[in-house]
Amino acid sequence: MTTQAAFLKTLRSIVGWQYVLTGDRRTAPYVKGFREGYGPALAVVKPDNLWQQWQVLEACIKADIIVVMQAANTGLTGGSTPVPGCDRKTVVINTTRICGIQILEQQNQIVALSGASLFDLESKLAKKGRLPHSVIGSSCIGASIVGGVCNNSGGALVERGPAYTELALFAEVDAEGNLRLVNNLDIDLGSTPKQILTNLDRQNYAPQDIKSTAKVASDKDYAIWVKDVSSNQPARFNADPRRLYEASGCAGKLAVFAVRLDSFAGNQKEATFFVSSNSADALQKLRIAMLTSNNPLPVSAEYIHQNILSLADRYGRDIVYLIRFFGSGFLPFFFRIKRQIDAVINKLPFLGKAPVDKFVHYFFRLFPSPTPRFMALRNERYKHHLLITEKDMGIEKTRALLHKFCLQENISAEEISKTQAESAYLMRYACAGAAVQYGLIHDADVEHVVALDIGLRRNDDNWFETLPLEISHKLIHSLYYGHFLCHVFHQDYVVRKGEDPEQIKNQLLHLLDERGAQYPAEHNVGHHYIASPALSAHYKKIDPRNALNSGIGGTSKNLSYNDQPSNKNNG
Structure with missing residues (x-):
């Protein structure tokens, strides 16, 4: 038996034969990213519990x-998929079968195991009248809680900022x-890996085992931080050293088994306003007024440009x-089945692309x-446009x-009903995938879609981008949407056929550098961005052997970050 065969046999003895996937067809849904990223894997392994996850690791x-x-x-930047060109083989450990969520009633917190989803967390907390730490678009497609923490994912909630905790269980x-x-969950679970992981999996601990702790389970300072509109630093971005702590921001350079996070009291009352203007300056004045007043911060303030x-x-x-x-709970199933079908059909060239x-x-x-009539009329x-949702005491103040x-300004605003708000937010969610869908449908005209997520300086008044002609004429569409009060924007550029997307991307990033912006803001570097020197150093510090997620952020793909690759071949 070869060494590789013996290794695969070991994995199968841990999780069972059916949960060790090999071969291109079976591994395809796991080695190709949701939007980008692709690399070879020796196997995809799907453990059923935390102890199996440890044994496979x-x-x-x-x-x-x-x-x-x-x-x-x-992930939208390929950070949870393998990358080609490594000096060793790669195994993907997929944790979606480990989906437990445990409610810590007295602490108003939760413990999420490695594969638990934000969608399930929202549903579970709603029954108790509480809210999760984050609301992000990819909740609808099964985004995981642990993945959000590892990537400091942001989302729409103005008060809470990026996913962050100092309470986690991880391997290094x-x-x-x-x-x-x-x-570092600050829960007494035993002393050995098997004891700790098995006890947590089975929730085999008593209330007195949950320790009082000074560690935080959310970004307590963000509500103050975001209101400093005089700062020349963005409100949030993935390389922010304030939010790089063990599992938080680790980008897969630690193997995270569980995180402990705050939950939040549900809103007693909500109201949503649809605000429109032809003046970027007028909206900036509104942003400053909302952030510098003594009024409570709104729940969310989402920006949508006319074109997107x-x-x-x-x-x-x-x-x-x-x-x-079918409801948003159907989407994870839909996309999982679609990926499996794509893996087969994409090998039939006579069917064309996508x-x-x-x-x-x-x-x-x-x-x-599907666009609500009030939005369509305003968009003409x-x-x-802004979608602003307020809660409780902030509603009357925002109305005023x-x-x-x-x-006083070139602004039109109306309060919309709950049904209208649900439809409007659904359209905001649809914006996130529109450029990619356009590129797939019009592949004869589109070379690529360059997608950026950026954090502007909090004091950047010229927030709306005007591209120079040497870039704009190479694009079919420039599309803008994002989290307005946080000054975090998603910018999708549909590149004309025959143009060089990498060159255009570098030109766009250079313009952002000149503006003092930071990128990425919330999707993390993945294999889409080059990590800053400080971020690269952080990754090397927490994973000095380069054993996990090698090559992330353009870092070395070699063992111990050695410039001279070993004689082992990637596969």
């Missing part, structure tokens, strides 16, 4: 196999290749109707426009503020 580290920790694989690999389990809303009407229509017909996407797109084109007249701005 231990076997990989012992064999000097690179480990990519993966949950729902919903030292420079000599020794694996160590670190229990128009595009989402046609190229996000499938997502809108899938959610309307046949499943094209079929779904043209099928839903038979349905009427205005370039810029918007009334004042409508009289």
Whole structure:
């Protein structure tokens, strides 16, 4: 028996034969990113519990196999997929079968195991009248809680900022290749890895085992931080050293088994306002007024540009109707099945590129426009839109503020019903995938979609981008949406056929550097961005052997970050 065969046999003895996936067809849904990223994997392993996760990890580290920790694989920068060109083979440990969520009633906190999803957390907390730490678009497609923490994912909630905790259970690999389990959950679970992981999996601990702790389980300072509109630093970005702590921001360079996070009291009352303007300056004045007043921060303030809303009407229509017909809980299943079908059909060249996407797109084109009438009418007249949701005591104050701005500035605002708000936020969600869908449908005209997520300086008044002609003429569309009060924007650029996307991306990033912006803001570096020197140093510090997620952020793909690769081949 070869060494590789013996290694695979070991993995199968841990999790069972059916949960060790090998071969291109079976591994395809796990080695290709949701939007980008692709690399070879020796195997994809799907443990059923935390102890199995540890055993698989231990076997990989012992064999000097690179480990990519993966949950729902919903990342937008390829950070949870393998990368080609490594000096060792790679195994993906997919944790979606380990989906437990434990409620800590007295602490108003939760413990999420490695594969638990934000969608399930929202559902579970809603029954108790509480809210999760984050609300992000990819919640609908199964985004994991642990993945959000590892990538400091942001989202729409103005008060809470990025996912962050100092309470986690994780494994680290030292420079000599020794694996160590670190229990910083501040819950007494035992002393050995098997005791700790089994007790947590089974929730085998008493209330007195949960320690009082000074460690935080959310970013307590963000509500103050975001209001400093004089700062020349962005409110949030992935390389922010304030939020790099063990599991938080580790980008898969630690193997995280569980995180402990705050939950929050539900809002007693909410109201949503739809604000439109043709003046970027007027909206900036509104932003400053909302952040510098003594009023409570709103729940969210989402920005949508005219062009992306128009595009989402046609190229996000499938997502809108899938959610309307089947509910958002259906989407993880839909995308999982779609990836499996894609893995087979994409090998049939006579069907062309992205046949499943094209079929779904043209099928839903038979349905009427999903854009609510009030949004469509506003979009004919205005370039810029905000969806502002307020809660409780902030509602009346925001009504008064918007009334004042409508009289004094080039702004139109109306309060919309709960049903209208749900439809409007659904369109905002559809914006996130519209550019990619456009590129797939019009592949004969589109070279690539360059997608950036950026954090602008909090004192950047010229927030709306104007591209120079030497870039804009190479693009079919420039599309903008994001989290307005946080000054975090998603900017999608649809590149014309024949143009160089990498060159255009570098030109765009250079412009952002000149503006003092930071990127990425919330999707993390993945294999899409080059990590800053400080961030690269952080990754090397927490994973000195380069055993996990090698090559992330353009870092070395070699053992111990050695410039001279070993004689082992990636596969």
